[in-house]
Amino acid sequence: MNKLNSIKYPLLFWYDLNKRDLPWRSHIDEQYLDPYKVLVSEVMLQQTTVSVATKYFKNFIERWPNIELLATASEDEIITAWAGLGYYARARNLLKCAKIIVSDFQGIFPQDINLLKKLPGIGDYTSAAIMSIAFNQQSNAVDVNIERVISRLFALKSNNLLHNKKKIRDIVSQLTLGNRPGDVLQGLMDIGSLICSAKQYKCDICPLKTECIALGEDIVSQIPRKGRKITRGKKIGTLYLITREDGAYLLRKRPSKGLLGGTIEFPGTDWDDDEVIKNSYVQLDNIHCKELGIIKHAFSHFNLTVSVVGKIKFENKKDFMVPLNLDNCFWALPEEFCKYGFSSLMKKVIQFT
Structure with a gap:
């Protein structure tokens, strides 16, 4: 637990000073982010870079600023707004989610991860991310940036990728226990994007460098372990x-x-x-x-x-x-x-x- 605290508090301090200015990080009050914007952003960010998603997100929210208006849209309208983002099932599922949340939950997002998972297109990661980022709940949401940061911090060397992923989820779950779980999650994402990238890592300015086992063993470039490359x-x-x-x-x-x-x-x-x-x-x-x-x-x-x-x-x-x-x-x-x-x-x- 001491190591986790040695990661969590420098992470939050760094995040407060350096977090990315992303349009979906808008609060509806002092404690919560807008769950609608978190949902739209998380769906867009599946298989899409932040820079591309940001442009589409701004246009999307300008046209449908809340879940009630989105629920009134037609599939053709959604597909047109989504054109160029790819993976169009995401757009159709997002529309279905909006209709269900409005009709079954009176437009109020369920704050139960099991209910979120029942919504179309909402899997383990997206539901966990919404719970932490929008509702400040503990979760084990792991995206590619978080996976890379945690893998290096703990020098996960096993070639058993499933074992590594489970261990990473367990660590994230512990890190998001207690105060500011959403900021912990987003802080890990931002460090993974801005500092601990796949190839151009900047260990000298990383706020977590003293806790990074991979850096201490000089094996940052070898982690995380990669699976077999799939030939298209x-x-x-x-x-x-x-x-x-x-x-x-x-x-x-x-x-x-x-x-x-x-x-x-x-x-x-x-x-x-x-x-x-x-x-x-x-x-x-x-x-x-x-x-x-x-x-x-x-x-x-x-x-x-x-x-x-x-x-x-x-x-x-x-x-x-x-x-x-x-x-x-x-x-x-x-x-x-x-x-x-x-x-x-x-x-x-x-x-x-």
């Missing part, structure tokens, strides 16, 4: 830029479920695992349309290479000589594109319009 698969596909006489482009809404669910795209083929990109074209009135360019895009589990083909003018989908799913399609002028929820991938395609 490869997929290819073709997208078609199809226009009509007034300059409008044919667009399509993707199904709500699945990758890039609910976003707007240019119609195209399915993505397959072929490693060789063959000549792709759409045939219209016996005219072969040329390839305008190649786009490469990385998803979390595969790398995609897309051939952009166009520009194709048509009025009747029967003119196509290759199978093309045109369900949920509509026309839109380029100046109207800003109204739609394009993914980062489709934003790359727009340069060819």
